[in-house]
Amino acid sequence: MKSVDRRAKPILTPAKARLAAGRMGPLWLLLFRLAPPSWSDYVIKHWSGRGFVVAVPYLWLLLFFTAPFLIVLKISFSERLIAMPPYEPLFGWVDDIPVVLEWSFSSVMAFLSSIEVYADLDKYEFLLKNTLYIESYVYSIWVAAVSAFWCLMIGYPMAYAMARCTPTWRNVLLLLVMLPSFTSFLLRVYAWMGLLKSNGVINNVLLALGIIDEPLTMMNTDFAVYIGIVYSYLPFMILPLYTNLEKHDPTLLEAAADLGARPVKAFLTVTLPLSMSGIVAGFLLVFIPAVGEYVIPSLLGPTDQLMIGRVLSDEFFNNGDWPVASAVAVVMLVLLVGPIMAFQYFQSRGAEEERK
Amino acid sequence: MSRRRGLFQPLSLVLGFAFLYLPILSMMFFSFNNSRLVTVWDAANSPTLKWYVKLFENDQLLDAAFLSVKVGVMTATGAVILGTLAGLVLARFGPFRGRAILSGLTTAPLVMPEVITGLSMLLLFVAVEQAFGWPAGRGQMTITLAHITFTMAYVTVIVQSRLAGFDDSLEEAAMDLGARPVTVFIRVTMPLIAPAILAGWLLAFTLSWDDVVISQFTSGPGASTLPVYIFSKVRRGVSPDVNALATMLVLTVAIVVFVGAWIMRRQERKRDREIQLAIAENK
Numbered sequence: 178m179k180s181v182d183r184r185a186k187p188i189l190t191p192a193k194a195r196l197a198a199g200r201m202g203p204l205w206l207l208l209f210r211l212a213p214p215s216w217s218d219y220v221i222k223h224w225s226g227r228g229f230v231v232a233v234p235y236l237w238l239l240l241f242f243t244a245p246f247l248i249v250l251k252i253s254f255s256e257r258l259i260a261m262p263p264y265e266p267l268f269g270w271v272d273d274i275p276v277v278l279e280w281s282f283s284s285v286m287a288f289l290s291s292i293e294v295y296a297d298l299d300k301y302e303f304l305l306k307n308t309l310y311i312e313s314y315v316y317s318i319w320v321a322a323v324s325a326f327w328c329l330m331i332g333y334p335m336a337y338a339m340a341r342c343t344p345t346w347r348n349v350l351l352l353l354v355m356l357p358s359f360t361s362f363l364l365r366v367y368a369w370m371g372l373l374k375s376n377g378v379i380n381n382v383l384l385a386l387g388i389i390d391e392p393l394t395m396m397n398t399d400f401a402v403y404i405g406i407v408y409s410y411l412p413f414m415i416l417p418l419y420t421n422l423e424k425h426d427p428t429l430l431e432a433a434a435d436l437g438a439r440p441v442k443a444f445l446t447v448t449l450p451l452s453m454s455g456i457v458a459g460f461l462l463v464f465i466p467a468v469g470e471y472v473i474p475s476l477l478g479p480t481d482q483l484m485i486g487r488v489l490s491d492e493f494f495n496n497g498d499w500p501v502a503s504a505v506a507v508v509m510l511v512l513l514v515g516p517i518m519a520f521q522y523f524q525s526r527g528a529e530e531e532r533k
Numbered sequence: 534m535s536r537r538r539g540l541f542q543p544l545s546l547v548l549g550f551a552f553l554y555l556p557i558l559s560m561m562f563f564s565f566n567n568s569r570l571v572t573v574w575d576a577a578n579s580p581t582l583k584w585y586v587k588l589f590e591n592d593q594l595l596d597a598a599f600l601s602v603k604v605g606v607m608t609a610t611g612a613v614i615l616g617t618l619a620g621l622v623l624a625r626f627g628p629f630r631g632r633a634i635l636s637g638l639t640t641a642p643l644v645m646p647e648v649i650t651g652l653s654m655l656l657l658f659v660a661v662e663q664a665f666g667w668p669a670g671r672g673q674m675t676i677t678l679a680h681i682t683f684t685m686a687y688v689t690v691i692v693q694s695r696l697a698g699f700d701d702s703l704e705e706a707a708m709d710l711g712a713r714p715v716t717v718f719i720r721v722t723m724p725l726i727a728p729a730i731l732a733g734w735l736l737a738f739t740l741s742w743d744d745v746v747i748s749q750f751t752s753g754p755g756a757s758t759l760p761v762y763i764f765s766k767v768r769r770g771v772s773p774d775v776n777a778l779a780t781m782l783v784l785t786v787a788i789v790v791f792v793g794a795w796i797m798r799r800q801e802r803k804r805d806r807e808i809q810l811a812i813a814e815n816k
Binding site: 230233238249331338341350353354355356357359360362365368372374378461466468470471472475490493499502503506509510513517520521524525 | 546556559570572636637643644645648657745767768770775776791
């Protein structure tokens with residue numbers, strides 16, 4: 178502050194700077210400096226209607242999809258407070274807010290050195306040292322992978338059979354696959370509660386038929402979670418597989434048969450490799466959301482082994498520990514970045530294949 | 534070879550669809566059961582409609598349903614506007630700086646676990662409220678904003694794939710005839726993608742209507758949507774009136790979807806016939 182050169186014409190009056198340097202201070206000042214003098218000319222010249230059309234969805238997604246993640250990241254570095262909101266700010270001022278009158282190196286340094294950083298990695302250390310969290314992550318990934326595998330096992334034959342039907346039947350079957358996913362997801366999971374509980378439909382039927390003597394325990398087990406996820410996400414597996422399999426040229430299989438390949442061999446060497454992108458897309462479309470699944474394990478899952486989505490919401494709603502919940506979310510996102518990128522890659526590759 | 538194929542494929546379809554539909558049918562069946570135990574059939578007093586009557590006496594549930602409808606309509610409308618713009622940009626504007634980022638941003642919400650989206654949305658609203666004093670508290674407004682964000686991705690995908698199905702020769706012809714871009718969009722592009730826009734609206738509405746997790750994070754006390762209400766109820770176990778509610782919802786959706794599919798099919802056929810006629814006349 179002392180080093181400010183008084184002879185230079187001030188860019189901002191101290192009062193204005195004080196105002197600006199409130200919450201968003203550093204950012205505003207930086208933007209103000211970086212904007213070229215002919216900023217408004219630039220906007221008028223380059224932002225035609227086309228620019229506007231691009232800008233609207235872009236800005237919306239940046240504001241409501243990207244910015245929230247930055248906030249989650251920020252809160253995961255902060256300390257818990259018993260207040261509303263229950264976390265400490267990451268930055269504070271050492272004493273008085275410094276006023277930048279001239280954009281010189283020394284004044285910037287004075288400005289920066291008066292910012293105190295409270296950020297720490299405590300929360301991440303806590304997560305990594307606590308076996309409860311690590312077990313939950315591993316368990317979630319395992320459950321999601323097993324469920325996605327069974328989705329594939331059930332969905333592939335269905336998609337394959339649908340792709341071989343006549344066009345009229347295809348549309349009807351496609352509608353029938355989609356229909357359950359248009360009805361309530363929550364209520365479809367709920368339907369399984371009625372089937373799986375100890376005096377539920379499955380046990381009653383098996384007891385009546387004399388197949389079992391006492392009711393099976395199916396609710397609140399891993400098995401129930403697998404069933405719930407496979408059941409809810411099956412359409413997401415069938416659709417990408419079907420769109421892929423439908424495009425296959427049947428003459429390829431005929432050619433394979435003419436060359437003496439038996440049906441199984443023809444399937445393994447022709448159809449399966451061609452449908453790989455559909456398999457990967459379907460698998461990821463089930464796997465990624467299933468890792469963070471919250472509703473299904475809450476209703477059907479075991480109470481002693483929690484999936485990570487449940488842990489996150491418990492930390493948030495029951496314990497009110499926002500920083501830990503945020504750190505849980507950040508670690509989950511880091512684990513899922515790879516699969517999400519892979520999905521995007523296959524998605525765009527599929528779109529390009531379609532264009533050709 | 535043909536014999537094995539002839540048996541395996543229908544079998545997998547029958548078993549697969551049985552797996553998809555039997556739980557729903559069983560849930561609907563037991564909604565007519567008189568017993569509180571839901572899945573133990575009370576043969577003496579069933580079938581009964583008493584759980585359906587109870588639904589309409591439950592004010593809390595009716596309020597939640599009304600809020601869900603309001604949020605759903607606003608969400609679907611907002612998502613269709615933003616999603617159509619994004620789909621148009623991605624399908625028609627060719628390469629521009631930041632296209633890859635936009636494309637990534639529109640597909641990421643499709644696979645993002647809901648707990649992460651919900652948590653981050655809530656934290657955004659809290660931070661914005663702290664900084665600007667708006668939105669004051671959480672309720673209808675914040676739920677709608679969050680729902681628009683995650684549903685617009687679906688609309689974008691639908692509109693984009695619909696646009697990819699047409700080449701831009703019609704739009705170019707209109708441009709050559711001197712139409713301004715906005716006119717081209719309203720008179721040429723919009724009618725072409727109208728089915729996609731309608732489908733997108735319906736999909737956004739159902740996604741919003743059905744969402745539990747994001748609503749739970751972004752709703753405040755006193756403003757719970759229907760799924761949030763049902764979720765808090767079924768966490769305590771099965772209850773017969775939820776079966777009745779589910780039956781009504783499933784039947785409504787089934788009717789809307791079948792009627793919608795039928796209308797779209799008819800429109801498509803009409804359009805095809807008109808194109809055929811136009812080609813025949815010009816010959």
